[in-house]
Amino acid sequence: MTRNVETGVQMGWTLASQDSRICFEVHLDRDGRLYFEVKRGDQSFLERSPLGIETDYESFVDGLSFRSASTGKVDETYTLPHGKQSQYRNQANELTLVFDKNGHELQLVCRVYNEGIAFRYRLPAAREHKVNAERTGFILPQDPLVNIWASKFMECYERTYDLCMPELMNEAAYAMPMLFQVGEAGWMLLTEGAVYGDYCASHLKVNRSRERTLDLAFAPDQEGPNSANGPFATPWRAAIIGGELASIVESTMIFHLNPPAEAKDFSWVKPGRSSWSWHPDSDSPKDHEKQIQFIDFASEMGWEYSLVDGGWDSEESTVNAQELIRYAETKGVGIWLWSHYKALTEEDEARRKMALWAEWGARGIKVDFFDSDSQERIKAYDLIARIAMEYKLMINYHGATKPSGEQRRWPHVLTREGIFGAEYWKNPLAEGPNAVHNCTVPFTRNVVGSMDYTPVTFSRLTRTGHGHQLALPVIFESGMQCFADSIEAYEESAGNRFLRQVPAAWDQTLLLEGYPGRFVTMARRSGQVWYVGSICAAGGRTAHVPLHFLDSDVVYEAEIYEEVITANDHYRFMHSTDMNVRTETVTNRDQLDLLLKFNGGCAIRLTKKTT
Numbered sequence: 001m002t003r004n005v006e007t008g009v010q011m012g013w014t015l016a017s018q019d020s021r022i023c024f025e026v027h028l029d030r031d032g033r034l035y036f037e038v039k040r041g042d043q044s045f046l047e048r049s050p051l052g053i054e055t056d057y058e059s060f061v062d063g064l065s066f067r068s069a070s071t072g073k074v075d076e077t078y079t080l081p082h083g084k085q086s087q088y089r090n091q092a093n094e095l096t097l098v099f100d101k102n103g104h105e106l107q108l109v110c111r112v113y114n115e116g117i118a119f120r121y122r123l124p125a126a127r128e129h130k131v132n133a134e135r136t137g138f139i140l141p142q143d144p145l146v147n148i149w150a151s152k153f154m155e156c157y158e159r160t161y162d163l164c165m166p167e168l169m170n171e172a173a174y175a176m177p178m179l180f181q182v183g184e185a186g187w188m189l190l191t192e193g194a195v196y197g198d199y200c201a202s203h204l205k206v207n208r209s210r211e212r213t214l215d216l217a218f219a220p221d222q223e224g225p226n227s228a229n230g231p232f233a234t235p236w237r238a239a240i241i242g243g244e245l246a247s248i249v250e251s252t253m254i255f256h257l258n259p260p261a262e263a264k265d266f267s268w269v270k271p272g273r274s275s276w277s278w279h280p281d282s283d284s285p286k287d288h289e290k291q292i293q294f295i296d297f298a299s300e301m302g303w304e305y306s307l308v309d310g311g312w313d314s315e316e317s318t319v320n321a322q323e324l325i326r327y328a329e330t331k332g333v334g335i336w337l338w339s340h341y342k343a344l345t346e347e348d349e350a351r352r353k354m355a356l357w358a359e360w361g362a363r364g365i366k367v368d369f370f371d372s373d374s375q376e377r378i379k380a381y382d383l384i385a386r387i388a389m390e391y392k393l394m395i396n397y398h399g400a401t402k403p404s405g406e407q408r409r410w411p412h413v414l415t416r417e418g419i420f421g422a423e424y425w426k427n428p429l430a431e432g433p434n435a436v437h438n439c440t441v442p443f444t445r446n447v448v449g450s451m452d453y454t455p456v457t458f459s460r461l462t463r464t465g466h467g468h469q470l471a472l473p474v475i476f477e478s479g480m481q482c483f484a485d486s487i488e489a490y491e492e493s494a495g496n497r498f499l500r501q502v503p504a505a506w507d508q509t510l511l512l513e514g515y516p517g518r519f520v521t522m523a524r525r526s527g528q529v530w531y532v533g534s535i536c537a538a539g540g541r542t543a544h545v546p547l548h549f550l551d552s553d554v555v556y557e558a559e560i561y562e563e564v565i566t567a568n569d570h571y572r573f574m575h576s577t578d579m580n581v582r583t584e585t586v587t588n589r590d591q592l593d594l595l596l597k598f599n600g601g602c603a604i605r606l607t608k609k610t611t
Contacts, residue, residue: 082479144183193257272304334363403449414479467600474533
């Protein structure tokens, strides 16, 4: 699993994945500087890249002396109530390297999975640690052609992931996760795991003095160093790696890097679908009678929740939240209430409000406008999550940083924004997430955690077809699936039946085909029922849906929702409002080939036929 090589005063260690495909190498040079490399097979995915951390009492960047090394294995199973699957297996090889400088200890903890690598710094001394800077870098291989899908950094992570090349990255800062296509050798997603309140969240900056180099950077509004009492460890720096895109999309590695759930009983955590009045009518959260209408509609659709958004508690509001919750209970619908994060940053006030909302019978809270990656703001996430857990309130974070697998520790955090989502179609310029964006985020943002994009907008001109929109609750995973459109839009749609049936939690996820920004076809299973979503951008295409994932020797009924295609619609834009619904009898030996129009899509529900 590992080997130790010493040449003069240079030392090196290699940690391999259990299938031996991925190797993580650490080197200590003659100046006491640490570097790492990552290979998959013969191809380098990250070349000799710097390691190091600077604290208020020591700079662990050079002058390091090797003290000891220990190896181990990680092997555990756990379950989560929502996500891309229900059963999780965490298997990795682990190497801990201990270094010394002037009597101060630094530990480098390395893990290698069959699907990637991760590492973090640990400072074991029982003292206050102030981390001024982290000198971690990521140097891309110099030879192969590297394509990158990167998003310009902003505090709420609401930007597109655009295709570029290393030499053409002209922004100062880019967000994680970031996707790389490394020649013909495979794919890599750079991100971070287990970001909690003893550290800020980080992003990447282009190193202008060295080609193909990205440097880890702290939150731009981080005031002073990260400060925590030891022993403590930084977040994990992670690279999900695979030969095929399915290895990225289906990966659960980021969740494995997080600690187990803090409570034993999360039976009260129920993923589900929600009506949402704010998108069609932004003043409606202040109107009690309009909220009644959306509760009634959620009940009619069989959806679990209705979200009462910002403004419900304003002076001009007619909403009586306690009465609304009581009414919703008679309809079998749970109520979520909106709050600005600033109203929940002081522990006593947060506890008072959440105790009151829980006493009323609210099922969850949507907490908004964090808009920062600073350590102070990350502490606010932790505080809110911990108190909400005590009062059995589920959470949807908005105006939020990217996820880093926290839903393992906090299963009641059903979803978060951190995505350029459907709400942008409300702006006066009528510019929002287009088909290219929708075909990219399954390979980037949604890989690392639930994503509250608020999908399925039929009534707005999104420049995508209705089949495209209907496929999104399958393509986009979110433990709380907030459907964005009006009651009328869903009542009139041929996709109404599908929206009644599609769940918000999955037992299994498969990528069937796809390429970032162009097309994606995904299959997800809930119990014995499979759902398939397929979307494309630009000129239409034929979606190829092999059904090999179905149980063998079983006949299924495929309920297919596809856009109406007329002459020439397969290659030029038409805003589709019509869908056909038809059924076919299929088995796991069959393949469905479905014609998608420009920026189009389709959705399929597969159930076992009863004799």
